Amino acid sequence: MTAVFKREFKTFFTSPIGYCVIALMFGMTGLLFVNYNLYYLTPDLTMVFQGLQMYMLLLVLPILTMRLMSDDKRQKTDQLLLTSPVGLTGIVVGKFLAALLLFAISCSMTLICAVIIAFKATPTGWSFWAITPVCCCSAV
Numbered sequence: 001m002t003a004v005f006k007r008e009f010k011t012f013f014t015s016p017i018g019y020c021v022i023a024l025m026f027g028m029t030g031l032l033f034v035n036y037n038l039y040y041l042t043p044d045l046t047m048v049f050q051g052l053q054m055y056m057l058l059l060v061l062p063i064l065t066m067r068l069m070s071d072d073k074r075q076k077t078d079q080l081l082l083t084s085p086v087g088l089t090g091i092v093v094g095k096f097l098a099a100l101l102l103f104a105i106s107c108s109m110t111l112i113c114a115v116i117i118a119f120k121a122t123p124t125g126w127s128f129w130a131i132t133p134v135c136c137c138s139a140v
Contacts, residue, residue: 004086004094008068012102017067021060025106028055033113043121045113052110060106064099 012018029052036047072078081091 008098
């Protein structure tokens with residue numbers, strides 16, 4: 001399982017897909033943060049997280065997960081992977097954890113938004129804890 005995880009996570013960064021996903025998430029987070037918080041001068045981050053959750057579910061997660069098995073089939077490495085001593089459950093869990101780690105890295109930008117709000121205003125309690133349900137619900 002760890003070999004599959006390392007291989008898949010490395011594959012995200014040897015191809016441009018990992019960098020594009022992270023750039024897309026950072027760009028969407030920045031755009032939503034500027035539009036909803038800095039433009040209207042509100043310390044409430046719920047609109048940022050709601051907008052980000054919608055875009056994550058529609059764009060980012062399909063980009064991350066569609067290529068997991070199809071890329072192996074295209075490169076003809078699926079036969080090697082399925083005949084390896086790793087079970088099917090280990091293969092699926094390794095690929096899932098690699099995609100989840102890349103997704104968590106791309107969600108880290110929202111923490112920066114919460115820190116910026118904390119320096120300039122008194123944030124609501126929801127502002128800091130709103131990222132947890134967004135990441136957990138979107139990843140499942």
